Amino acid sequence: MNSRRLLSETRRTFLATKVQRQQPSQILIVDVTSPSWTDTCSVLSEALENILCLACSLTGPCRVPLLSLYVVQNQQECLLPFTQVRENFGRIQACISELRSLPREGCFPKAGNGVIQAVQDGLQQFKQYCRHIAAGGSTNTSVEITILTCQSSKEIVKQLEKKLKDVDLVNLRRIQVTEVLKRDFLEPEDVEQCMPAEEPTNNDIAILGMDIDVQTIEDNVISLEMMFKTWLHDYGTEREHLHLLLPSGGFSHATAPKTTLICLKCDLQERLLDPSLLSGSVDGAMRAADLNSPCQMAAWPATMLYKLRVVKALKSEGVCESVLYGLPFIIKPTSCWQLDWDELETNQHSFHVLCHSLLKRQWMLLAKREPQDPGANWNIMVHSYYVIVPSDSASLLIKAIAIRELLLPSTFPALLAEHPERVQGPIESALNSLEVEVAYNPLHLKSNLYKYLKSMLYKPLPRQQVQPRDQRPERHQPKQHSSRAKATVAPLLMAPSPVQAFRPAAGRRDGCEHSLSPREYEEFLQ
Template sequence: MNSRKLLSETRRTFPATKAHCQQPSRILIVDFTSPSWASTCSVLSEALENTLCLVCGLAGPCRVPLLSLYVVQPQKECLLPFTQVKENFARIQACISELRSLPAEGCFPQGGNGVVQAVQDGLQQFKQYSRHAAAGGSTNSSVEITIFTSQSSKEMVKQMEKKLKDVDLVSLRRIQVIEILKRDFLEPEGVEQCVPAEEHSSSDIAILGMDIDVQTVEDNVISLEMLFKTWLHDYGTEREQLHLLLPSGGFSHAAAPKSTIMCLKCDLQERLLDPALLSGTADGTARAGYPSSLWHVAAWPATGLHKLRVVKALKSEGVCESVLYGLPFIIKPTSCWQLDWDELETNQQSFHALCHSLLKRKWMLLAKHEPQNTSPNWNTVVHSYYIIVPSDSATLLVKAVAIRELLLPSTFPALLAEHPERVCGPIESALNSLEVEVAYNPLHLKSNLYKYLKSSLYKPPHRQPTQPREQRPERHQPKQTQSRAKAAVAPLLMASSPLQTFRPAAARRHSCEHSPLPKE
């Protein structure tokens, strides 16, 4: 995934208000006016379906609370009005099936008008939905818009700059313009493409007092899936999540006293999803829905400020892998918007210096977790300890490390220096037959988890048994009244009619030949 700067200077803007520990709602706009969208439509739909089955299958707070989907061909059409993602996978799956069936050969005139209209309509619909939700006691005050197109992202940004001047953008947190690039060559059938897992960067374009991310991505399932999975990260930036406490290290007598500490303000980011939070998986469901235990650094989302006090340094070669446990977390310098710019910059530079020094010394850090609750009810405080590992990037990795009470006795017999040839020969032959890779890439392995989640989450619509004609009650209301109940909000002036929300795919003349059932 690549990105490029479209303006000579970029500007960081800080929002005036933030939702408290709340994920933004999502508006997805798919631009079908570009040529040769048949293959792109297929991989985009598969990547979106894969990500949303994870969202629906994860226990705990929903990471994508609301979703709305628009297509532009060339006029905008709302395939899915704002819908709560959890408990609605069947409806979302039906919408994705309709997305697959759309004409996708670029037979429409290009231009940014339809996309801008979809942005305006989505914002108006979100404002109305938020008004209804606030009346019911729930709040969701921010929304992000993601636009997929094969047109020039530079031209699309210019269109938005012209036509969004008079639109209320208070609730809009960010716009992403994703320009999808075609592959230079086609991979053989059945061969899955391998792309770097972490090539995710963006350029922020400051227009209209807000930021627009412009990115380019290849049109394959893995690249698009990794982009959609960024929705699963914690987007709360109203405060830092971790304080990393280091000794001051003064060298002169005039330096600060020994009690003075250096505090690096950091954020925590998940590296992996916890399999125990996926409903019905083989790893067990006993922990699903439960808060993180005493031995874990953070749950999702971060519920409070964590403090890790560094107690000593360790040689990297002196840490045994068998005493590390639990899911890893990535530590980054904080991006908390409440800190002033100078403090953010100084904090980031200090963090980078720490990463560089640890890497140069080949050190790890041993840190003690400071208790969050100092209530008098806690007669005894149980401390947990963590190992902080540097890398060649500007991040640190933190994992829980075993303590005396948890460690079990083990015996490790010494390895013999020599072995009989009759034993070594078959073993060497077996090892020589294995394919050797330079590095492990998790994108090479599939466990059928998506297929399992889709089948377990899919709930076919309930059909009532048919009654004889003479026993059927008379209908005093027209059929259109029942169809209107499908819309999440009342029809808007700019929004398409809810009667068009779920059209039969067979009604389209130029529909792609895709099965309405989910595919893996």
């Protein structure tokens, strides 16, 4: 517990100097030196393309503002300079196509420090980008780095600790080192085997307050998709999202003054992506995510603090599913860095006790949303109600529940006890023929959504811009990389390391070897 407290205090002190108000940009570094890269490439490319087509299609605030992609072979190579993800799916798809072509060149020797050099290069490029947008009046953003490797994650972390201790990390929010474990070939329909066998093993390491997360995942499309989908979550920790208010004396109104409340500070997290955000209708999407709607809450982005007052306990068997509506959200104890460690710890224990007690009693909670501004008496506040459901995990599920004004009349006739055999026989036979699953697994169902979104986003590049990798000119010849995205800012001058000093210049495409003259800089930005 002491080490966790030290890590938390280190992180809190560092984050206090840089409040994050936007989703971070992403740098993906792919180590292709593994002998199994040919197999890994196909699943990685499919997973990356699937998630980025989602990110490009989501309306509302952008969840992945910028993306840069590096590959590490015998040296680092920037396939995609920092590019806005939204409205640039064609460029991203061209980059992924080039990533798919890498196995044709065969296996590469171990990259040595190539991964670390790619991290340093990406950070320097992002620093230059931040200077550029700051000059244009925009606020600086933060960046996260994801490293995919088949090397030992512990060795990568050791190198990061050594090389980054003197580097300016003010814009860096997190580094995630993901070790990809190669498994035996899995049939596509064997979805059960495609799921990770257990939760990824995460370890937090603090470098100047910045987090390094270490995890291992299996080499399949679903595992990689789930890892990339973490980019779509809002992990801002500047403030808590929700205050859950409980009467201090239990549920007996005789012993609990109404003015005395227990406040559990919580965060909201999406359980599902809102399908209306993919409909292409901006108006409909904004209505679905409207933070001011009296009957809805939004878990992303967390721009306001919600207050829910628990008014009653409900027996679990007494709640009919037909009166629940809207998307479910997950409630977790807050991880807000501005709270003291002791308060965070007490709040977490209180939350766990609440979950355990609700499960033991087989209760749900009925909660009423409190007004944002209690002093504004001239406005009529429409109260919305929610039901809070416990689970075996350390989290609660929340869904909106029907109110009197919205409820339509309905009658439910009683079931007949006896039925004619000529009717009962065929129905029973039909049911007996169905495959029975113990639990519903959404990974068993595919709707072709990815294919549909790709077809809607696909805009083919002009024919002269697309050229197979094996038909391109030799690297020592001048050539135009027209199929790649153009960097938003001019590259910085990087001091060559001892290893870089002996590399032939023509073999590098990371775009950071030479500085530009003022005239070249202006041409670069056009």
